[in-house]
Amino acid sequence: MALLVARPLWPKVVRAPGSRWRLPRLALLLVGLAGIILALARPEWGVVGEKGGREGVDVVLLLDTSGSMATEDVPPNRFHLARTGVMNLVQRLDGDRFALVAFEGSAYPLVPLTLDTDPIALFLETLEPGAVPTPGSSLGAGLARGLEAFADKTRQNKVMILVSDGEDLEGEVDEAVRQAKEAGIVVHTVGVGTPGGQPVPDFDKNGSRAGYKKDEDGTVVVSRLHMETLEAIARGTGGRAFTLTAADLSLSPLAAMLEGMEQKTLAR
Numbered sequence: 001m002a003l004l005v006a007r008p009l010w011p012k013v014v015r016a017p018g019s020r021w022r023l024p025r026l027a028l029l030l031v032g033l034a035g036i037i038l039a040l041a042r043p044e045w046g047v048v049g050e051k052g053g054r055e056g057v058d059v060v061l062l063l064d065t066s067g068s069m070a071t072e073d074v075p076p077n078r079f080h081l082a083r084t085g086v087m088n089l090v091q092r093l094d095g096d097r098f099a100l101v102a103f104e105g106s107a108y109p110l111v112p113l114t115l116d117t118d119p120i121a122l123f124l125e126t127l128e129p130g131a132v133p134t135p136g137s138s139l140g141a142g143l144a145r146g147l148e149a150f151a152d153k154t155r156q157n158k159v160m161i162l163v164s165d166g167e168d169l170e171g172e173v174d175e176a177v178r179q180a181k182e183a184g185i186v187v188h189t190v191g192v193g194t195p196g197g198q199p200v201p202d203f204d205k206n207g208s209r210a211g212y213k214k215d216e217d218g219t220v221v222v223s224r225l226h227m228e229t230l231e232a233i234a235r236g237t238g239g240r241a242f243t244l245t246a247a248d249l250s251l252s253p254l255a256a257m258l259e260g261m262e263q264k265t266l267a268r
Contacts, residue, residue: 056096057157060146064164066104066137068223070129073198099149105136107145140172158185165193166226177236188239189230197224
């Protein structure tokens with residue numbers, strides 16, 4: 001029921017607020033209006049994880065860090081060319097996942113498969129011949145450890161890139177090639193050096209040049225590029241063998257092959 005008030009009584013019943021209450025009323029009105037607008041905006045708090053799709057190939061880089069890679073038959077030396085070529089390849093193939101394995105007499109995984117190339121670049125900048133505690137040169141050990149880097153055995157488009165002078169003192173290459181072929185992994189090889197070769201530099205514990213390495217008979221050790229070994233590894237898995245020279249460090253033919261492979265979505 002409505003309450004009726006005679007007009008003459010309005011001034012006594014309904015009183016306008018005093019001047020001192022006008023600003024507080026206005027402030028309350030603005031606060032209420034802001035609250036209504038905020039509610040209509042329906043804000044949300046919290047963290048939501050989403051998978052971002054990237055397309056590319058899983059590539060495990062096998063980098064030879066044995067002492068023979070310090071040989072200077074290609075200027076300034078084999079390892080410098082190998083490191084530069086690998087970095088150029090990684091920078092070009094944006095969207096592929098890379099892992100890095102260094103090997104000598106044994107092999108050590110340095111970076112697992114990742115879309116982030118910064119760790120790859122960091123290790124490439126700091127690696128030098130002799131970085132692996134076990135001296136020697138075992139291509140089989142590098143290939144075997146590279147196979148372990150592919151965590152998802154069901155994934156397609158898996159590639160290993162072996163960068164080396166092809167010297168192998170331990171054997172076991174044939175078994176590693178067989179396992180790679182059975183796993184559906186293509187191995188491309190990159191040879192660094194010259195067939196004629198040069199003596200292998202020797203360094204003291206401080207990293208200073210101390211002449212050349214010698215064998216047990218006192219003969220200076222000469223290291224040569226064994227391209228036939230690298231070609232056999234690539235051929236055994238359906239890959240190709242390439243040669244890295246100071247005149248061309250781009251590895252463009254190899255990069256073009258990887259870019260031409262069927263692309264597969266990779267989840268970050």
